[in-house]
Amino acid sequence: MNWRAFLTGGLVVSAGLLVYGALVEANRLVVRRRSLRLRGWPDRLDGFRIALLADFHLRDAHTVALGRRAVSAALDASPDMVVIAGDFVGYWKPASVEMLGEVLEPLLAMEGNVVAVPGNHDYYGAGDADHLEVICDALNIRLLRNELWTHQGVHWLGIDSLNAGDPDPYTPLRSFDGTGPIVALWHEPDWVEVLPTGVTLQLSGHSHGGQFLAPWGWAPMSTENGRRYVRGFYPDAPTPVYVTAGIGTTGPPSRLFCPPEVVVLTLHSDLS
Numbered sequence: 001m002n003w004r005a006f007l008t009g010g011l012v013v014s015a016g017l018l019v020y021g022a023l024v025e026a027n028r029l030v031v032r033r034r035s036l037r038l039r040g041w042p043d044r045l046d047g048f049r050i051a052l053l054a055d056f057h058l059r060d061a062h063t064v065a066l067g068r069r070a071v072s073a074a075l076d077a078s079p080d081m082v083v084i085a086g087d088f089v090g091y092w093k094p095a096s097v098e099m100l101g102e103v104l105e106p107l108l109a110m111e112g113n114v115v116a117v118p119g120n121h122d123y124y125g126a127g128d129a130d131h132l133e134v135i136c137d138a139l140n141i142r143l144l145r146n147e148l149w150t151h152q153g154v155h156w157l158g159i160d161s162l163n164a165g166d167p168d169p170y171t172p173l174r175s176f177d178g179t180g181p182i183v184a185l186w187h188e189p190d191w192v193e194v195l196p197t198g199v200t201l202q203l204s205g206h207s208h209g210g211q212f213l214a215p216w217g218w219a220p221m222s223t224e225n226g227r228r229y230v231r232g233f234y235p236d237a238p239t240p241v242y243v244t245a246g247i248g249t250t251g252p253p254s255r256l257f258c259p260p261e262v263v264v265l266t267l268h269s270d271l272s
C-alpha cells in the first residue's frame with residue numbers, strides 16, 4: 001500500500017469535511033421539538049413550553065447572524081419561557097456588548113419570561129459573568145448564579161458554571177418551601193449526578209452535542225464535564241437532564257452530522 005497516498009487522501013477528505021461542516025452544517029439551524037414526561041411535574045402546568053438556547057459563542061458577524069436566527073426561531077415557538085444555558089460569548093472583547101444586544105434584544109418581547117445562567121466561556125477574555133449580568137438586566141433576562149427564582153409557578157435553580165465559575169446548587173435550595181417543580185439550569189451537564197433529590201429537570205448545553213459526529217453517532221471530541229451527558233434527553237439520570245447541541249462552535253467553526261439547534265420542550269406529568 002502507498003501510505004503517502006493514503007495519508008494524503010485522508011487529509012484531503014478531512015479538510016473537505018471541515019469546509020463542508022463550516023459552510024453548510026454549522027448554518028443548518030434546526031428546531032427540535034420534544035415532549036417530556038416528568039415525575040413531579042404538576043398537572044396545572046401540563047403543556048408548559050420551554051425554548052432552550054445555549055452556546056451562542058458570539059465572536060463575529062457570522063455568529064451574530066446565526067444567533068439572531070436562533071432567537072427568532074425560539075420566539076416563533078411561542079414558549080412560556082426561554083432558557084439560555086450559558087456560553088453567550090466565545091470570549092469577551094470590546095465588541096461583545098454590541099453583539100449581545102443585537103442577538104438578544106428581540107427577547108424583550110418575552111416580557112421578562114427569560115432565564116439564563118453563565119457558561120464557562122462567559123468568564124474568558126476581557127470580561128466575566130458580572131458583565132453578563134449588567135447586559136441581562138438591561139434586556140429583562142433573569143441571570144441566575146446560585147439562585148432560586150420562583151416564576152410562573154416553577155422554581156428556577158440557576159447554578160454558576162462548573163468549569164469557570166463558583167457553583168453551589170445546595171445553598172439556594174435552603175429557601176425552597178418543598179412545593180412545586182424545580183428546573184435546574186447548569187451549563188455543564190455532567191454534575192447532574194450531585195444535584196439534591198427533588199429537582200424535576202436539569203437543562204444544559206456545553207457539549208455542543210459532540211459538534212462533530214460520525215454518521216453512526218460517535219463523537220470523537222469531548223469536553224470537560226460534558227462527556228457523560230452529550231445530547232438529548234436522559235430520563236434515567238439521577239435527575240432527568242436535557243442537553244442541547246447548542247448554536248455555536250468551539251475550535252474549528254464547523255459541525256458535522258450535528259447541526260445547531262433550538263430545542264422546544266413541552267412538559268407533562270408522567271401521570272397524565
Ligand SMILES: [Fe+2]
Pocket residue numbers: 087119120121187205206207
Ligand atoms: Fe461551555
